[in-house]
Amino acid sequence: MYRGIRCFVPNEKGRILGNVLEPVDFIKYVWKIGNSEAYFVNQNNHFEDFFSDDDYELGIVGADLQRRFEENSYYTIFVDLQGYPSEQFEAITTYEDFVKSNCEIVILLTDCTYLDIYCKDRQLIEKLYNHAKTLPVKGLHCLSDENDGRTGMVAF
Numbered sequence: 001m002y003r004g005i006r007c008f009v010p011n012e013k014g015r016i017l018g019n020v021l022e023p024v025d026f027i028k029y030v031w032k033i034g035n036s037e038a039y040f041v042n043q044n045n046h047f048e049d050f051f052s053d054d055d056y057e058l059g060i061v062g063a064d065l066q067r068r069f070e071e072n073s074y075y076t077i078f079v080d081l082q083g084y085p086s087e088q089f090e091a092i093t094t095y096e097d098f099v100k101s102n103c104e105i106v107i108l109l110t111d112c113t114y115l116d117i118y119c120k121d122r123q124l125i126e127k128l129y130n131h132a133k134t135l136p137v138k139g140l141h142c143l144s145d146e147n148d149g150r151t152g153m154v155a156f
Contacts, residue, residue, distance in 0.1 A: 005128050034081070035078060035154060098153055118143070
């Protein structure tokens with residue numbers, strides 16, 4: 001059974017995370033922000049926080065998150081996102097928690113380059129995989145029960 005995809009993204013500022021996530025319908029979800037370290041790159045080439053304190057506390061609606069990914073250059077170090085159909089967030093610390101929860105998608109980026117996307121929708125997994133093949137990512141493969149050793153569902 002497929003769980004999601006894994007790949008390595010370039011360690012550089014830009015829009016690569018948004019590009020990889022293009023097949024995701026962000027508007028369908030309210031996003032819970034876990035431990036994350038990500039920055040907008042402003043006009044002066046300085047970094048500003050990608051997520052606000054309110055984002056961490058309340059979550060972020062899909063349209064706002066999508067706009068941030070599409071309209072800005074940014075640099076991501078760690079990103080922990082969980083997409084829910086409503087604002088009823090749950091504590092997810094393991095893959096089993098994810099399976100039992102109402103969370104539909106988990107996006108984990110660690111150390112700037114290691115990207116894991118877990119999704120309950122097999123068709124979306126296939127769309128993400130096929131789309132990622134067209135991008136400058138490396139080591140792309142589908143995660144399955146047989147090849148995924150991840151136990152914790154956190155970025156760091």
